[in-house]
Amino acid sequence: MPILKPSASALAPGRAATLTASGMSPRDRERFFFFMAMMMKTGQTTADALRAVAKAFRTEKNEAVATAIGGLAAKVSQGKSLSAAMLTERSMFSDLHRAAILAGEASNNMQKSFEILRILEDKKINSARAGMAELLTPALMLVLSLASIMNTGTNTLPVMMKVHEAQGKPPGVLPMAIMGFTGFIANYWVFIVALLVCIAIVFWSLNSNPAGRTTLHALQLRVPIYGRFLLYRTYTQMLLYFPYLIASGVKPKQLIPIMESLATNIVIKKRIDQFNHVITTGGSLSQAMSRSGFPELIVTPVSVAENYAPSSGSVNDVLIEGMQHAHAILERMLNDTHARFIGVFGAILWLLGGAVMMLDMLSIVLSQA
Numbered sequence: 001m002p003i004l005k006p007s008a009s010a011l012a013p014g015r016a017a018t019l020t021a022s023g024m025s026p027r028d029r030e031r032f033f034f035f036m037a038m039m040m041k042t043g044q045t046t047a048d049a050l051r052a053v054a055k056a057f058r059t060e061k062n063e064a065v066a067t068a069i070g071g072l073a074a075k076v077s078q079g080k081s082l083s084a085a086m087l088t089e090r091s092m093f094s095d096l097h098r099a100a101i102l103a104g105e106a107s108n109n110m111q112k113s114f115e116i117l118r119i120l121e122d123k124k125i126n127s128a129r130a131g132m133a134e135l136l137t138p139a140l141m142l143v144l145s146l147a148s149i150m151n152t153g154t155n156t157l158p159v160m161m162k163v164h165e166a167q168g169k170p171p172g173v174l175p176m177a178i179m180g181f182t183g184f185i186a187n188y189w190v191f192i193v194a195l196l197v198c199i200a201i202v203f204w205s206l207n208s209n210p211a212g213r214t215t216l217h218a219l220q221l222r223v224p225i226y227g228r229f230l231l232y233r234t235y236t237q238m239l240l241y242f243p244y245l246i247a248s249g250v251k252p253k254q255l256i257p258i259m260e261s262l263a264t265n266i267v268i269k270k271r272i273d274q275f276n277h278v279i280t281t282g283g284s285l286s287q288a289m290s291r292s293g294f295p296e297l298i299v300t301p302v303s304v305a306e307n308y309a310p311s312s313g314s315v316n317d318v319l320i321e322g323m324q325h326a327h328a329i330l331e332r333m334l335n336d337t338h339a340r341f342i343g344v345f346g347a348i349l350w351l352l353g354g355a356v357m358m359l360d361m362l363s364i365v366l367s368q369a
Helices: 026-041 046-059 063-077 082-088 095-107 110-166 173-187 189-207 210-222 226-247 252-262 266-280 285-291 296-305 317-368
Strands: 004-006 019-021
Touching: 026 046, 026 063, 026 110, 046 063, 063 082, 082 095, 095 110, 095 226, 095 252, 110 173, 110 226, 110 317, 173 189, 173 317, 189 210, 210 226, 210 266, 226 252, 226 266, 226 317, 252 266, 266 285, 285 296, 296 317
Parallel strands: none
Antiparallel strands: 004 019
């Protein structure tokens, strides 16, 4: 349950205390977007829709979220746009959420914005759940195996080695090696922890300045499989917005705030500057997508569709269909990459955990031989 805390303005003298939510669970956020899409579909105003959704959360005893949504309704009633009102709830809504609402306001299609946000939130929840479920078991096995071999090397093997020596038998190579390794860890754990803290401080320092953050983000993209997964995930989310925004009359240049909000990686965000440059200098959408790093397999349907005039109205429905097809292709590639990432790292964790457990058992057996 989110915790209520006073906003900064509420602490000013002579002003009534207002409450903001200090967080919102992904599932609550997904339901918020779903309820708002329903309210928009019925033709309600944004303020009335927010009040109705706040009432729904209040009936579920989720008072923190209900109060925050009620605050949004009050600001919208005073004449603020929803995207501007959401700036006061940064712990609940990210730049991506605000950019999507801003695009919905510009295209006068708020319902579609909330529907897409719900889809993205649901995919995020399912992706996190699937990744944790498949990596948690082998990771836990590795941790327990390491704890077991540490206990064996520091407590069990020394006793068994003394019995071995009393019987006049030579010590085994593997038990001695494990005793030496675990003994080193036990004797110098303070220095090891200090080294890890230093490494953490170095990474924190790099992440605290733009140049260092750029270096870290560039390294992220070079990680096998994971780097490609980051690229595909970002571009898939972008293509989810493009078709409906263009269908609503949004110009390609107006897509840039959405792209910048979706690109959490600085290196990818710099590629979006290329998108801006191509569009500003009169280039086509497909050329801008190609320069900003979209895979050519995705750019091709868009470039083909750009050469055809719209069959009806002023909106190029062929282009929209091409972008929807490109999104389907990229989403398939993203799912394949995600499955490969989980499979590879899951297999590595299983192998490491099994190897440590095998060494633990072999050391005990050999110490008794």
